[in-house]
Amino acid sequence: MTRPATFGSALRSSWALLLGFSILMLGDGLQGTLLAVRADQEGFSATITGLIMSSFYVGFLLGSIITPKITANVGHIRVFAALAALASASILVHAIFVQVPIWIALRFISGLCFAGLYIVAESWLNDRATNETRGKLLSLYMVVSYLGVGAGQLLLNLADPSEYLLFILTSVLISIAVVPLLLSAGSPPAFRESVNISLRDLFRLSPLGLVGIFAVGLVTATFFALGPVYGQRIGLDIKNISYFMAAAVVGTIILQGPLGALSDRYDRRIVLTIVSLLAALAAVICGSLSQNSNLMLFLSAALFGGFAFPLYSICLAYTNDHLDPSQMIAASGALVLISGLGAVLGPVLIASIMERYGTQTFFWSMGAVHGLIGVFALVRMVMRAPVPLDKQGPVSPSAAPHTGSVMEGVQQLAHDEAIDDELGE
Numbered sequence: 512m513t514r515p516a517t518f519g520s521a522l523r524s525s526w527a528l529l530l531g532f533s534i535l536m537l538g539d540g541l542q543g544t545l546l547a548v549r550a551d552q553e554g555f556s557a558t559i560t561g562l563i564m565s566s567f568y569v570g571f572l573l574g575s576i577i578t579p580k581i582t583a584n585v586g587h588i589r590v591f592a593a594l595a596a597l598a599s600a601s602i603l604v605h606a607i608f609v610q611v612p613i614w615i616a617l618r619f620i621s622g623l624c625f626a627g628l629y630i631v632a633e634s635w636l637n638d639r640a641t642n643e644t645r646g647k648l649l650s651l652y653m654v655v656s657y658l659g660v661g662a663g664q665l666l667l668n669l670a671d672p673s674e675y676l677l678f679i680l681t682s683v684l685i686s687i688a689v690v691p692l693l694l695s696a697g698s699p700p701a702f703r704e705s706v707n708i709s710l711r712d713l714f715r716l717s718p719l720g721l722v723g724i725f726a727v728g729l730v731t732a733t734f735f736a737l738g739p740v741y742g743q744r745i746g747l748d749i750k751n752i753s754y755f756m757a758a759a760v761v762g763t764i765i766l767q768g769p770l771g772a773l774s775d776r777y778d779r780r781i782v783l784t785i786v787s788l789l790a791a792l793a794a795v796i797c798g799s800l801s802q803n804s805n806l807m808l809f810l811s812a813a814l815f816g817g818f819a820f821p822l823y824s825i826c827l828a829y830t831n832d833h834l835d836p837s838q839m840i841a842a843s844g845a846l847v848l849i850s851g852l853g854a855v856l857g858p859v860l861i862a863s864i865m866e867r868y869g870t871q872t873f874f875w876s877m878g879a880v881h882g883l884i885g886v887f888a889l890v891r892m893v894m895r896a897p898v899p900l901d902k903q904g905p906v907s908p909s910a911a912p913h914t915g916s917v918m919e920g921v922q923q924l925a926h927d928e929a930i931d932d933e934l935g936e
Contacts, residue, residue, distance in 0.1 A: 522651070529652065531692035532632050533659045535595075538684035539625060540663020542602055543567075544756055545681065546614070547739035548672045548749065553609055557740055561862025564736030566615045567622035568854035574626025575847045582631060591631045592689055598624035599685040606678035632692065654764065661760035667753040713830075713845050719891040720830030721849055723783065726884050727823040728853030729860075730877045734759065734819075736858040737865070741873045751805055758809040759816030766817035771824055779829040780892045783822065787885035790818035794878030798871050815874070819881060823850070 543564070550560040582590045601617045601624070608614075670676035714721050738759070742752040774782040793815035800807045827846065861876045 527691035527694060528632060528635060529655050531688045531690065532652070533655045534684055534691075535628060535632075535688035536656050536659025537663045537666065538602075538681045538688065540660035540760075541666045541677065541684070542621070542663075542681045543735050544664050544667055544739045544753065545672055545677050546605060546618070547736060548667070548743060548752065549605075549609075550614070551740045551743045552673055555611065557737065557862040557865045558859070559611055559862075560740055561733075561737060561858035561860075563611065563614045563618055565732070565855050565858045566618040567625075567736075568732055568851050570619035570622025570624075571626040571854070572622075572848065572851040574623035575630065575851070577623075578627035578630045581627075587631050587635055588693060590627060591692060594624040594627040594631075595685055595689045598628065599682045602678055602681045602685070606675050635692075653767075657760055657764045657767075661757045661764070664753045664756040664760070668750050672749065708845060710845055710849070717830040717833040719780065719783070719888055720826050720833070721846075722887055723822060723826035723884055724830070724846055725849050725853040726880050727819070727826060728850030729857035730853075730880050731820055731823065731857075732854035733857035733861045733873075733877060734816075737862055737873060740862075741865075741870060744870045747805070754805075754809055755812055758812040759820070762813030762815070762817030763820045765813075767821045767824070770818075770821045771828075774825045774828065778892075779825060779832070780888045783825055783829065784885045784888040784892070786818050786822055786825070787881045787888065790815060790822065791878040791882040791885065793818055794874040794881065798874035798878070815877075819877070822881075822884070 547560060547564060550563060555563070578590065598621055601620045605614060605617055666680065667677065669680065710721075735756070738756050739752050742755045747755060770782065770786060793811055796811045797808065797815055800811055830846065861873065864872050864876050
């Protein structure tokens with residue numbers, strides 16, 4: 512199909528995709544918080560809850576691997592419809608069987624489905640864009656993702672998590688999300704394969720980038736998996752838990768752009784160091800204020816989210832600064848794996864720390880992780896010369912570790928296409 516030449520025409524051809532994805536993210540944002548709150552209400556320990564929530568990311572890793580192969584065989588439309596149906600059904604089964612092994616299996620299935628849904632939707636959206644419109648279109652997509660996840664937290668207030676209604680609502684949202692995507696005009700995109708790159712080579716090229724991506728994946732997954740449990744255990748009611756979770760997303764929306772712009776203008780390692788230490792400080796403040804004013808807790812959570820979560824995009828950009836263009840598509844798959852491993856480990860590890868040393872260690876542990884990122888960035892500044900500013904690529908805004916790497920690959924695919932066009936002229 513012919514790609515729209517202007518951003519306006521690209522937006523008109525993509526509104527159904529963006530609408531469908533916003534509805535999907537509403538369901539995604541609601542289901543994570545709902546399950547964490549319900550698990551705590553059922554008396555599950557923080558460790559067990561962390562294990563349940565981590566299984567989502569195990570499924571996500573597998574989904575990231577198998578979705579491209581399945582899509583190449585049966586096509587985008589069938590894959591998206593099948594995965595959405597499975598994800599919609601799995602959330603309903605949570606309400607029927609409140610048992611730890613079943614919830615672990617269901618979260619695994621949900622993670623696998625959402626990995627595929629993200630990959631299909633993002634590659635489809637990219638097919639609607641040109642090199643001139645891709646950056647704006649994907650940035651809008653990220654804003655839609657943030658808003659969907661944030662608004663999904665607030666839906667928790669509509670009913671009691673111990674009842675069926677919120678599970679049904681989540682299922683309905685995921686099911687409805689299919690409609691505008693499947694009715695969008697145009698042919699589905701082709702799916703391109705890429706060559707492999709080893710983790711060893713990637714670590715050799717950018718140790719700070721990989722360590723940072725792993726750490727931010729760990730913290731982000733931990734916050735969204737255990738944040739509702741933390742809020743419930745410090746005495747927040749359902750309404751304030753939803754505000755607490757949404758505050759972190761709002762902070763991310765506000766600071767994502769400015770922090771990315773700073774890292775484009777200055778040595779990324781300096782920005783990484785400062786922002787990591789600010790995230791660590793915000794985490795300490797959150798842990799200290801948890802028993803006091805709710806308003807101060809929400810503000811400090813917004814600061815924590817604003818400094819902590821955008822680090823993922825900066826780490827991705829820093830890693831790409833040290834790669835050849837031919838390596839970046841393959842590297843995106845490895846970055847999904849690295850961030851996914853952190854996401855699997857984080858909730859289980861920090862939940863165990865909370866059980867042993869107390870609820871307040873939730874934020875303190877995440878603060879320690881960000882402090883270590885800042886220290887490691889300082890060490891790398893001593894050991895390695897900076898990348899010249901004119902050689903740095905732009906930061907791609909990323910809503911979450913699992914979507915960020917996909918988008919980096921998508922944007923680099925566009926870069927490779929531009930090179931191919933130039934060589935062909």
